[in-house]
Amino acid sequence: MATAKVRVxxxxxxHVNSNTPSEDYLIPLRLxxxxxxxxxxxxxxxAPKLEKYQFSAAPLSVFSGxxxxxxxxxxxxxxxxxxxILTGKLRYQACTDRMCLPPRTVxxxxxxxxx
Amino acid sequence: MKAEKDRKPAADFALKDANxxxxxxxxYRGKVVLLNFWATWCGPCKIEIPWFMQFEQExxxxxxxxxxxxxxxxxxxAVKPYIEQHKINYRIVLGxxxxxxxxxxxDALPTTFLIDRDGRIxxxxxxxxxxxEYQNEILHLLDSSKRTASSRSHVPALLLPARAD
Numbered sequence: 481m482a483t484a485k486v487r488v489x490x491x492x493x494x495h496v497n498s499n500t501p502s503e504d505y506l507i508p509l510r511l512x513x514x515x516x517x518x519x520x521x522x523x524x525x526x527a528p529k530l531e532k533y534q535f536s537a538a539p540l541s542v543f544s545g546x547x548x549x550x551x552x553x554x555x556x557x558x559x560x561x562x563x564x565i566l567t568g569k570l571r572y573q574a575c576t577d578r579m580c581l582p583p584r585t586v587x588x589x590x591x592x593x594x595x
Numbered sequence: 596m597k598a599e600k601d602r603k604p605a606a607d608f609a610l611k612d613a614n615x616x617x618x619x620x621x622x623y624r625g626k627v628v629l630l631n632f633w634a635t636w637c638g639p640c641k642i643e644i645p646w647f648m649q650f651e652q653e654x655x656x657x658x659x660x661x662x663x664x665x666x667x668x669x670x671x672x673a674v675k676p677y678i679e680q681h682k683i684n685y686r687i688v689l690g691x692x693x694x695x696x697x698x699x700x701x702d703a704l705p706t707t708f709l710i711d712r713d714g715r716i717x718x719x720x721x722x723x724x725x726x727x728e729y730q731n732e733i734l735h736l737l738d739s740s741k742r743t744a745s746s747r748s749h750v751p752a753l754l755l756p757a758r759a760d
Contacts (some may be wrong), residue, residue, distance in 0.1 A: 580639060
């Protein structure tokens with residue numbers, strides 16, 4: 481088993497919806513992996529904050545500042561030894577308290593050495 | 596708000612509304628238009644929509660119209676239910692990056708343009724602004740074009756352009 485952390489750093493004033501947003505219409509933060517030859521065991525997001533913004537009647541479940549998303553991988557018995565590159569995709573949608581940026585998906589490359 | 600001499604023409608476009616009809620910005624020439632780029636996933640956008648509905652209702656007879664441009668990637672699957680649920684009383688079309696580019700790129704939502712009766716951009720707002728700011732600008736545009744129209748009507752007959760026979 482191995483753990484990899486993706487560190488996300490947001491600009492000041494911005495937040496992203498958490499992986500469990502408080503409203504149906506909000507686009508959640510989501511990390512997915514094309515993990516072959518490894519297998520994903522779990523993806524752990526940090527605990528979100530509940531923040532109130534001028535545009536929301538109720539507090540929203542968000543992440544802001546800097547935070548890590550931890551992925552546990554397992555190595556199947558038949559995984560070839562040596563270097564490999566796994567590709568993650570992180571989808572997010574960021575806002576300030578006045579405006580929102582379009583949702584984006586960024587690639588997260590992860591280089592591993594299977595021994 | 597830009598002075599009249601500094602206003603540039605708003606780019607025309609042809610986009611479909613919720614009934615599949617083609618809507619062109621040029622269809623609105625002669626009206627003051629509030630052109631609002633928004634999306635169903637945008638919280639600040641949703642604050643403004645009730646204001647825009649009220650403006651549409653109260654000012655349409657004075658030559659004002661709201662035109663919403665929805666930027667949802669999911670298209671009408673996301674937008675139509677929202678229109679129906681909130682009983683939006685103004686026209687909404689489905690936008691795309693190409694149209695957004697003709698407006699200098701719509702980097703954030705909401706982005707709202709106020710367009711005068713001559714089809715020129717009088718103001719641009721990026722992000723949530725106050726209802727009163729929109730109202731003041733809209734009324735100014737409605738009133739100023741009324742003043743221009745009435746001053747034209749007083750041009751002495753001797754100064755009217757000659758007709759070609």
